Amino acid sequence: MITGIQIKNQVENVVSAKVTVWQRELAGAVRDPLLLMQALNLVGEGVSVEVVRQFRLLVPHSYMARMKPGDWNDPLLRQVLPLDDELQVVEGFNHDPVGDQPSLVADGVLHKYHGRVLLVTTGACAVHCRYCFRRHFPYSESNPVKGEWEGALAYIRANPDVREVILSGGDPLTLSDERLALFLGQLAAMPHITRVRFHTRLPVVLPSRIDAGFLQLLAGIRQQVVMVIHANHAQELAADDVQQALAALHSAGVTLLNQAVLLRGVNDSVQAQVDLSEGLFAQRVLPYYLHVLDRVAGAAHFEVPESEALPLLEGVRQRLPGFLVPKLVREVAGEKAKTPVV
Numbered sequence: 001m002i003t004g005i006q007i008k009n010q011v012e013n014v015v016s017a018k019v020t021v022w023q024r025e026l027a028g029a030v031r032d033p034l035l036l037m038q039a040l041n042l043v044g045e046g047v048s049v050e051v052v053r054q055f056r057l058l059v060p061h062s063y064m065a066r067m068k069p070g071d072w073n074d075p076l077l078r079q080v081l082p083l084d085d086e087l088q089v090v091e092g093f094n095h096d097p098v099g100d101q102p103s104l105v106a107d108g109v110l111h112k113y114h115g116r117v118l119l120v121t122t123g124a125c126a127v128h129c130r131y132c133f134r135r136h137f138p139y140s141e142s143n144p145v146k147g148e149w150e151g152a153l154a155y156i157r158a159n160p161d162v163r164e165v166i167l168s169g170g171d172p173l174t175l176s177d178e179r180l181a182l183f184l185g186q187l188a189a190m191p192h193i194t195r196v197r198f199h200t201r202l203p204v205v206l207p208s209r210i211d212a213g214f215l216q217l218l219a220g221i222r223q224q225v226v227m228v229i230h231a232n233h234a235q236e237l238a239a240d241d242v243q244q245a246l247a248a249l250h251s252a253g254v255t256l257l258n259q260a261v262l263l264r265g266v267n268d269s270v271q272a273q274v275d276l277s278e279g280l281f282a283q284r285v286l287p288y289y290l291h292v293l294d295r296v297a298g299a300a301h302f303e304v305p306e307s308e309a310l311p312l313l314e315g316v317r318q319r320l321p322g323f324l325v326p327k328l329v330r331e332v333a334g335e336k337a338k339t340p341v342v
């Protein structure tokens with residue numbers, strides 16, 4: 001008979017050879033709503049079981065450690081907490097709000113905008129954000145990693161007017177260094193590609209991902225590297241491990257930008273936005289976009305209407321230098337760029 005302890009030892013023996021610290025932390029992330037509630041001393045009936053079945057809970061310990069115990073309204077908790085509100089059917093909120101599907105040109109490759117292609121590299125993330133516009137994306141049907149990136153690489157190679165390759169997801173940094181190296185190595189041989197951009201939340205939610213191996217990988221990239229971290233609240237940045245990760249990226253010559261989503265109950269005040277911009281710049285990250293919510297089914301309760309978003313941003317503009325004011329944009333299906341909200 002195999003006991004639980006033996007199984008655990010066997011698993012650890014198998015993994016200890018290659019698994020990195022961040023992979024282990026990701027494997028140990030909180031998936032059980034009851035554990036989350038216990039760890040944060042939350043009492044009451046806030047979590048919806050039906051909702052978790054549709055879109056799992058996932059929170060790394062490092063991220064959870066920045067939440068305030070006992071506070072249902074904590075801005076980090078709100079981003080990951082499965083609520084019954086997600087079951088509401090609201091007109092105008094659907095499954096492909098940004099019109100991704102018609103822009104698929106190869107396995108997981110989206111070519112919507114001039115000079116840039118976006119790769120949906122994986123469906124995996126290190127955190128599940130309840131407002132996510134890709135929560136219904138058919139990842140398993142469309143995945144460029146399949147077949148060692150051949151389809152994506154062939155498309156990029158055949159399109160010399162593409163200058164920038166954007167790795168998105170899911171979260172591209174959930175892929176191993178080996179997988180990323182396979183792709184980036186091939187990209188290095190394409191002279192028309194001048195920039196590589198990562199859109200990732202891992203420096204914020206799983207900062208151990210920015211380890212020596214990843215920094216070494218970055219050092220080998222011939223192109224300029226841009227990393228857009230997706231922080232929504234200053235409290236997400238107020239941790240030593242996050243600050244060390246961002247400092248390491250900065251030292252590695254990575255241009256750091258931030259893209260946030262304006263979220264009801266998370267960052268929908270002038271003060272929260274000012275604090276976010278200040279907190280970002282203190283870590284050498286420039287605010288880039290502030291998105292109004294993509295109207296994805298299940299996220300209606302996060303929406304801040306444009307009529308409220310505009311005066312909010314005006315308030316931010318009156319408080320900060322221009323370079324710390326993000327561009328307020330909306331994603332409109334079929335448009336050739338993000339659409340400014342004015």
Ligand SMILES: *Cc1c(COP(=O)(O)O)cnc(C)c1O
Pocket residue numbers: 103110111112113116117118166337338
């Ligand atoms: C958002 C997005 C981009 C990048 O747009 P930028 O304005 O360059 O940040 C590129 N491709 C797709 C499909 C996008 O959705």
Ligand code: SF4
Pocket residue numbers: 124125126127128129131132133134135169170171201230
């Ligand atoms: S794709 Fe981004 S926003 Fe969506 S769940 Fe993953 S990390 Fe969160």
